[in-house]
Amino acid sequence: MTAPASHPVWCLPARCARLKVHVSPVLPVDAQHGEDDVIDVALVQEWRDDAHPQVSATVQAGTEVRQVLMSTGQAQVFIDQVGRLLELLGEVTS
Numbered sequence: 415m416t417a418p419a420s421h422p423v424w425c426l427p428a429r430c431a432r433l434k435v436h437v438s439p440v441l442p443v444d445a446q447h448g449e450d451d452v453i454d455v456a457l458v459q460e461w462r463d464d465a466h467p468q469v470s471a472t473v474q475a476g477t478e479v480r481q482v483l484m485s486t487g488q489a490q491v492f493i494d495q496v497g498r499l500l501e502l503l504g505e506v507t508s
């Protein structure tokens with residue numbers, strides 16, 4: 415696979431070259447600094463010209479690792495729905 419001529423502004427070219435996919439910095443989802451399960455999120459995008467950015471959520475539970483890819487639109491709905499659930503708990507103050 416030929417490396418792309420350019421990268422999205424959010425891409426880390428060194429990781430991109432290694433993984434053969436545009437990839438952003440990986441952001442941890444760790445509210446208590448020591449959750450049992452490790453969750454990270456990142457942007458990814460295949461090198462194809464017609465590819466779109468996706469949100470990757472990777473969950474490591476013990477030795478098992480699962481990755482979920484979603485469109486940016488689906489990720490926005492996910493955020494909104496989680497916000498609605500947290501509002502039900504009274505844990506969202508804004």
Ligand SMILES: [Zn+2]
Nearest residue numbers: 421425430436
């Ligand atoms: Zn890239």
